[in-house]
Amino acid sequence: MHGPASAGRTVAFMNQKGGVGKTTTTVNLGAALAEAERRVCLIDLDPQAHLTLHLGIDAGDGPTTYDLLTDPDCTAARCLITARPHLSVIPSEVDLAAAETDLAGIPDRQRILRHKLEQIVDAFDFILIDCPPSLGLLTLNALAAAGEVMVPMQAHFLALQGVGKLLETVGLVCASVNPSLRVTGILLCMHEGQTTLAREVVADIEAFFDDAADRELPWGGCRVLKPPIRRNVKLAEAPSFGQTIFDYAQWCAGANDYRKLAEALLEVWDTPTQSVEAKPLETVTMREG
Structure with a gap:
């Protein structure tokens, strides 16, 4: 795995359902990319701060994503913590839960993170x-800051309805805030591929x-990641x-899966692509199986 990826590819890992492997994926895919000597920044935008805790980080009195969003003078560079070689983190804290209230009435508040990350x-690389x-x-x-969205999920029938709602949201963001945003991957987590249920849901x-x-949809190029x-x-x-x-069990099945996922993604991400002019996008709602 050699050769630089496009600088600053920004990916949002999103699922409105908790407990589906979203934070686990952000941390361990990021760590796998860093292991491949790519420069990686992880941003914890969850008030529960699970990503921050997962990496054993204590933000202490230092700036966090709460400060980044609510303090006009706080820069992204000030918030960075080096967690591992090639791996930096902007941590979170429980105060982030108040950000939505604190930012009420602030013009263009949905693009604050985007403007801060430009620095x-x-x-x-990622x-x-x-x-x-x-x-x-x-x-x-x-979503305003990202170029693409990846959706960690479990292969359960109820997950289909949740993905439909998520795609609706991305469609609205494309229409109003970030026309170039795309959903590029569905990642199956905690997967039990030997079960009939899992195979049917994946199909x-x-x-x-x-x-x-x-179709000209924000998820038109999306695929189930392998x-x-x-x-x-x-x-x-x-x-x-x-x-x-x-760090914990580098040769276990989970480590091998995330390492192989990073390798597969880098094969795609390291391939230069022609930029395509953004077009108006239709929106649809995903129907359950």
């Missing part, structure tokens, strides 16, 4: 944003995105030690 975007499990102002800031998801492939992340107890244990899966 550091060229310093990183900026990965861990969104909160909601569709409020914090997530809107992430439904793939059929939905295959149908959208040739490999899926298998259910693995080591992935569940690592956060309690403040470690990535590569």
Whole structure:
């Protein structure tokens, strides 16, 4: 895995349902990219600060994403903490829960993160944003700042309805805030591919995105990413030690899955692509199987 990726590719990891592997994926995919010597910045945009805790970071009195969003004088560079070689973090804290109220009435408040990240975007190959499990102002800031969205999810039938709502939100953001935003990948987490249920749900998801492939939709190029992340107890244990899966159990199934996922994504991300002029996009709602 050699050769630089496009500077500052910004990816939002989003799912309004909690407990689906969103933070685990942001941390461990970021760590896998850093292991491949890519410059990675992780942004914890969740007031629960699970990404910050996962990496064993204590922000102390230092600036966090709350300060970044609410203090006009706070820069992204001031918030950065070096967590591992090639891996930096902008941490979160519980005060972030008040940001939506504190920013009420602020002009263009949905683009604050986007403007702040412009200061550091060229310093990183990848900026990965861990969104909160909601569709409020914090997530809107992430979507305004990102170029693409990836959706970690479990292969459950009820997840299909949730993805439909998420795509609706992305469509609205494309129409009003960030016309170039695209949903590029669905990542199956805690996956049990041997079950009939999981296979049926994956088939439904793939059929939905295959149908959208040739349409001018924000998710027209979306695909189910390979490999899926298998259910693995080591992935569940690592956060309690403040470690990535590569710190905690570098050769377990979970580490191997995230390492292979990073390799697969880098093959795509390292390939130069022609820029395409953004076009008006239609929006549809995903229907359950």
